Amino acid sequence: MAFDSKGGGGAKELSVLIVGTGFAGLGMGIKLKEAGIDSFTILERADDVGGTWRDNSYPGCACDVQSHLYSFSFEPNPNWTRMFAPQPEIKAYLRHCAQKYELMPHIHYNAEVVRAEYDEKAAIWNVTTRAGETYGANVLVSGMGGLSTPAYPTIKGLEKFKGKTFHSANWDHAYELEGKRVAVIGTGASAIQFVPQIAKKVARLDLYQRTPTWILPKPDREITAAERLLFRRFPAAQQAFRNSIYWMLESRVLGFVINPRVMKLVERQARSHIRRQVADPALRAKLTPDYTIGCKRILISDDFYPAVSRANVEVIDSGIQEVKANSVVDASGVERAVDAIILGTGFKAQDPMPRGAIFGRDGQDILDAWKDGPEAYKGSTVAGFPNFYMLVGPNTGLGHSSMVYMIESQVQYVLDAVKTMRREGLRSLEVRPEVQARYNAGLQQKLGKAVWQSGCKSWYVNEAGKNTTLWPSFTFKFREETRRIDLVDYRTETRVSTAKA
Numbered sequence: 361m362a363f364d365s366k367g368g369g370g371a372k373e374l375s376v377l378i379v380g381t382g383f384a385g386l387g388m389g390i391k392l393k394e395a396g397i398d399s400f401t402i403l404e405r406a407d408d409v410g411g412t413w414r415d416n417s418y419p420g421c422a423c424d425v426q427s428h429l430y431s432f433s434f435e436p437n438p439n440w441t442r443m444f445a446p447q448p449e450i451k452a453y454l455r456h457c458a459q460k461y462e463l464m465p466h467i468h469y470n471a472e473v474v475r476a477e478y479d480e481k482a483a484i485w486n487v488t489t490r491a492g493e494t495y496g497a498n499v500l501v502s503g504m505g506g507l508s509t510p511a512y513p514t515i516k517g518l519e520k521f522k523g524k525t526f527h528s529a530n531w532d533h534a535y536e537l538e539g540k541r542v543a544v545i546g547t548g549a550s551a552i553q554f555v556p557q558i559a560k561k562v563a564r565l566d567l568y569q570r571t572p573t574w575i576l577p578k579p580d581r582e583i584t585a586a587e588r589l590l591f592r593r594f595p596a597a598q599q600a601f602r603n604s605i606y607w608m609l610e611s612r613v614l615g616f617v618i619n620p621r622v623m624k625l626v627e628r629q630a631r632s633h634i635r636r637q638v639a640d641p642a643l644r645a646k647l648t649p650d651y652t653i654g655c656k657r658i659l660i661s662d663d664f665y666p667a668v669s670r671a672n673v674e675v676i677d678s679g680i681q682e683v684k685a686n687s688v689v690d691a692s693g694v695e696r697a698v699d700a701i702i703l704g705t706g707f708k709a710q711d712p713m714p715r716g717a718i719f720g721r722d723g724q725d726i727l728d729a730w731k732d733g734p735e736a737y738k739g740s741t742v743a744g745f746p747n748f749y750m751l752v753g754p755n756t757g758l759g760h761s762s763m764v765y766m767i768e769s770q771v772q773y774v775l776d777a778v779k780t781m782r783r784e785g786l787r788s789l790e791v792r793p794e795v796q797a798r799y800n801a802g803l804q805q806k807l808g809k810a811v812w813q814s815g816c817k818s819w820y821v822n823e824a825g826k827n828t829t830l831w832p833s834f835t836f837k838f839r840e841e842t843r844r845i846d847l848v849d850y851r852t853e854t855r856v857s858t859a860k861a
Contacts, residue, residue: 378401379504380405380503382411384751385411385751386409388771389466390432390457393461400497402463403487407469412529416447416529422447424659428602429602432768438591438595439588468493472490473489476748485497485748499747499778501774502753510707516682518683528551535700537558539561541566543566545704545705548704553661554702559673567675572649575633575660576658576660577660606765610835617810623652652816654812655811679691712753720748721745726742735796738842739770740770740774741777746789747788753770755830755831756838766838773844786853789850789852791850791851806832
């Protein structure tokens with residue numbers, strides 16, 4: 361299928377192809393429709409909308425940002441039942457948005473993108489799905505996000521294990537855990553949510569921890585029926601509540617970026633949390649990190665420490681030597697029989713695109729353009745890849761607030777680019793290499809002073825020591841930067857002339 365395989369029949373018919381139906385893809389589609397642009401299609405690899413909130417359905421899955429901020433500003437939900445929404449409610453919210461804003465006719469399901477190539481002569485992106493379908497569009501927008509591809513560990517013998525194995529992002533709900541001996545590998549954001557849920561069901565749980573994480577109390581509670589009624593009748597009250605959450609979270613930038621010494625106060629709170637909930641000194645020592653709080657992602661939970669303190673749970677921090685047919689052998693040589701292995705090993709945040717997937721000018725693979733790790737201009741555009749935009753792109757991630765706020769900022773930037781192309785009769789927009797380089801040099805300079813560079817090993821930073829994931833400032837600063845596109849930053853090509861230098 362092609363919208364406009366010859367590059368257009370006029371600026372008004374500019375076509376857009378969006379990949380993904382999470383917050384990013386749906387948000388982009390909603391704003392295109394709102395702007396009167398209907399010539400777009402959304403490709404979704406699964407059979408329903410929702411992105412990461414569709415795929416991650418493990419027990420206990422919930423957001424770690426308050427519900428009223430982790431939602432579109434233009435579509436408040438007065439019916440959240442908890443301060444931190446559980447996964448089913450977020451998935452239902454996204455489906456509601458897709459239906460309310462009439463995106464369903466634009467969505468093609470079971471359409472996993474495996475290859476996208478830019479045709480310079482036609483100024484068209486040609487996209488191929490795993491099923492062999494082809495699409496063509498003037499503009500390609502990736503809404504896949506950085507936490508969409510599960511990371512699988514390299515462990516000797518794992519492929520030979522005869523029991524049940526699955527990743528938390530592909531939870532096998534048909535597998536009965538009751539009475540089973542289970543090994544969980546990883547203690548990140550997913551594991552601290554599902555471990556408390558399964559610990560009370562399984563016969564034994566062996567939790568393999570590579571590095572302990574700092575955990576703070578989770579200020580979660582039920583949102584009462586009276587509060588929900590108030591928000592329905594008086595939307596301004598909900599907006600005020602959202603604003604209060606936003607500014608409270610925004611203050612965290614002071615510790616993360618501006619003055620990391622402030623994090624010592626946060627660390628005291630985390631240490632107090634461990635002391636209150638873990639009575640065993642030996643276990644407490646295992647669970648206490650030795651790096652500056654905030655260097656890795658800070659987690660929130662009130663039930664993880666009690667769960668790992670149970671008699672049927674053992675925390676193993678010596679590492680894994682190998683996996684055998686029916687057991688796991690730790691680095692100390694101790695062998696433990698298990699029936700199932702659950703991988704809570706996170707996502708490939710440093711590899712947002714696989715090799716052989718995205719090809720720009722001169723057939724260049726985007727991974728070859730990223731010699732030192734993923735980077736983009738304003739997290740959105742990449743030199744050498746005209747008319748290609750990334751939502752939740754490099755250095756747009758947050759350690760302190762809601763990614764939906766960042767997504768809405770990027771959507772506005774991409775929308776302004778599309779509207780500018782229509783208005784100016786442009787066939788292509790491509791960020792200038794020197795602009796991208798200067799922008800990222802500034803980012804890395806700021807990041808060098810942040811707590812994330814204080815010495816720990818995390819998925820924020822690649823093997824070369826470059827932080828490719830996080831935004832090193834206030835989110836309102838990012839919104840200011842992405843309010844509109846500035847053509848001086850771009851090489852432009854009109855429909856009737858050659859490129860403007």
